[in-house]
Amino acid sequence: MEAGTLTSGGRSFERSPLSRLPDRVLRWTLTGLAAAILVLIAYFFIRLYDEARPVFTKYGVIDFVFSDAWVPSQGQYGALPLVVGTLITSALALLIGVPVAVAAAVYVTELAPRRVKQPLIILVELLAAVPSVVYGLWGVFVLIPRLKPAEQWFADTFSFIPFIGGDVAGPNYFIAGLILAIMILPIVSAISREVISTVPVEHKEAALALGATRWEMLRMAVLPYSRAGISGAAMLGLGRAIGETIAATLVIGNAPEIGKTIFSQGYTLAAVIANEFGEAASDPLHRAALIAAGLVLFVLTLAVNAIARWFVLRSERSTGGVPKGMAG
Numbered sequence: 178m179e180a181g182t183l184t185s186g187g188r189s190f191e192r193s194p195l196s197r198l199p200d201r202v203l204r205w206t207l208t209g210l211a212a213a214i215l216v217l218i219a220y221f222f223i224r225l226y227d228e229a230r231p232v233f234t235k236y237g238v239i240d241f242v243f244s245d246a247w248v249p250s251q252g253q254y255g256a257l258p259l260v261v262g263t264l265i266t267s268a269l270a271l272l273i274g275v276p277v278a279v280a281a282a283v284y285v286t287e288l289a290p291r292r293v294k295q296p297l298i299i300l301v302e303l304l305a306a307v308p309s310v311v312y313g314l315w316g317v318f319v320l321i322p323r324l325k326p327a328e329q330w331f332a333d334t335f336s337f338i339p340f341i342g343g344d345v346a347g348p349n350y351f352i353a354g355l356i357l358a359i360m361i362l363p364i365v366s367a368i369s370r371e372v373i374s375t376v377p378v379e380h381k382e383a384a385l386a387l388g389a390t391r392w393e394m395l396r397m398a399v400l401p402y403s404r405a406g407i408s409g410a411a412m413l414g415l416g417r418a419i420g421e422t423i424a425a426t427l428v429i430g431n432a433p434e435i436g437k438t439i440f441s442q443g444y445t446l447a448a449v450i451a452n453e454f455g456e457a458a459s460d461p462l463h464r465a466a467l468i469a470a471g472l473v474l475f476v477l478t479l480a481v482n483a484i485a486r487w488f489v490l491r492s493e494r495s496t497g498g499v500p501k502g503m504a505g
Contacts, residue, residue, distance in 0.1 A: 229469035262443035269354025313427030361414035372406030412485025
């Protein structure tokens with residue numbers, strides 16, 4: 178039967194073009210909205226590039242991104258320390274925050290008693306309601322002084338590990354990464370929880386029926402099935418960490434140099450824009466450099482989203498919707 182054809186008592190009735198008009202209007206409206214999003218992204222890119230053209234003309238795109246000298250007073254603008262600081266703090270946020278978020282999602286979904294499940298969900302989601310400036314101030318007045326002795330002990334004890342050792346600065350990469358890890362917990366945990374809740378009951382019951390323990394059931398049936406969604410949640414959390422501004426500005430140290438250890442001071446792309454945009458109003462080249470830093474951040478965020486989509490598609494193809502531990 179063709180689309181738009183109704184049957185009744187063995188007879189077919191063709192729907193009139195007017196009756197199909199709402200379907201067409203809805204389809205074209207949604208298509209236009211989707212296309213508008215792409216147009217808006219392209220407009221942002223073109224506009225940012227146009228505003229950043231003076232610094233790109235003077236230094237070149239490659240030299241601007243990979244030069245390590247950011248000294249506005251001397252007219253030197255190299256974004257590499259900012260990019261490195263952004264990547265280091267975001268990577269630390271993933272390493273610390275994602276395991277905790279996934280563990281919380283697994284516990285709430287599979288292990289928590291019914292009477293405490295909803296309060297735990299509410300508590301985790303309340304973390305998203307805390308303003309970023311509060312996280313930053315908490316880091317300045319609580320985390321930095323309290324954790325500095327432990328950081329120094331860790332740096333002295335494990336100084337043989339690359340990128341660890343030396344004197345510990347107060348604000349540093351690690352504190353910024355820890356704050357960002359706490360900030361991405363709600364989104365990663367919420368998405369992971371929703372994905373884990375979609376695991377078919379038959380898969381879990383089959384694992385238990387074969388003699389698997391509760392942990393083995395989670396490892397063989399739940400986590401492999403949810404891997405694509407958890408990967409996407411982690412990448413969304415990474416995008417959130419990359420773009421964070423106020424909290425990172427307060428606790429990273431705002432030093433435009435590449436730190437030698439994770440306990441060194443640094444800078445991020447978002448933080449330098451927030452700190453210096455006001456004073457750059459009278460200096461066109463400085464303003465263009467900050468807008469260029471925003472463009473680099475914009476491209477970096479788009480790349481993270483593209484990688485997240487690739488991870489999700491790759492995970493879906495590799496499992497085919499069936500947990501690896503139970504395939505075959």
